[in-house]
Amino acid sequence: MATEQKQKKKPSKPSGPKTIDLIKKAIIDLKEPKGSSGAAIKKQLAAKGVDVEKKNTIINKALKKGVADGVLKQVKGTGASGTFKIDTAKAQAAEKAKAKKAKAAQRKKEAAAKAKAKKAAAKAKKTAAKKSKAKKPAAKKPAKKKAAKPKKAVKPKKAAKKPAKKVARKPAKKVTKKKAAPKK
Numbered sequence: 001m002a003t004e005q006k007q008k009k010k011p012s013k014p015s016g017p018k019t020i021d022l023i024k025k026a027i028i029d030l031k032e033p034k035g036s037s038g039a040a041i042k043k044q045l046a047a048k049g050v051d052v053e054k055k056n057t058i059i060n061k062a063l064k065k066g067v068a069d070g071v072l073k074q075v076k077g078t079g080a081s082g083t084f085k086i087d088t089a090k091a092q093a094a095e096k097a098k099a100k101k102a103k104a105a106q107r108k109k110e111a112a113a114k115a116k117a118k119k120a121a122a123k124a125k126k127t128a129a130k131k132s133k134a135k136k137p138a139a140k141k142p143a144k145k146k147a148a149k150p151k152k153a154v155k156p157k158k159a160a161k162k163p164a165k166k167v168a169r170k171p172a173k174k175v176t177k178k179k180a181a182p183k184k
Contacts, residue, residue: 019062020071022050027072027086035075035083038063070094 026044030036036044042059046052052059060080066072070090076082 019055019058020066022048023059023062023066023084024071024086027084032083035073035085037083038077038081041084 022045023041026041026048027036030040030044032040038060041063042052042056045059063072063080063084067074067084070087071094073085073087073090074082075085
């Protein structure tokens with residue numbers, strides 16, 4: 001039973017900032033005009049309290065992904081080695097896109113909340129109407145009397161009687177079977 005419960009648990013997401021965010025902050029703190037080396041970035045992260053020995057592969061993957069995504073610019077080297085800068089033009093464009101998505105999500109949430117409030121108000125209104133109808137029997141409205149208008153005399157129309165045409169039916173033909181001639 002205990003193994004079944006362990007299988008159902010989802011792995012928890014790590015708390016704290018993403019590794020790429022930590023790397024960007026480290027590059028900004030280093031203030032290297034030609035770019036910061038991978039080793040210098042790792043030293044800066046270690047100074048901030050990140051366990052670099054355990055997260056070495058994660059940091060290397062984050063550096064590669066940052067270059068691939070356009071957040072970081074690799075000045076020298078390949079892969080996770082070399083010197084890195086923050087690609088300001090692409091980073092700003094990425095930040096704008098991220099902010100735009102956040103605004104769109106916020107608008108969507110607000111619209112959903114408004115729609116939910118409208119539905120709740122309509123439902124409350126219907127229930128209130130049903131309760132009021134249940135309490136009071138429906139009062140019949142008096143019939144309105146219309147002013148009597150003089151009716152026109154209706155003249156009977158003369159119907160021209162036409163004799164109905166009789167369709168003569170032909171009697172059905174009798175089908176006779178022919179007898180086959182005896183074989184000789």
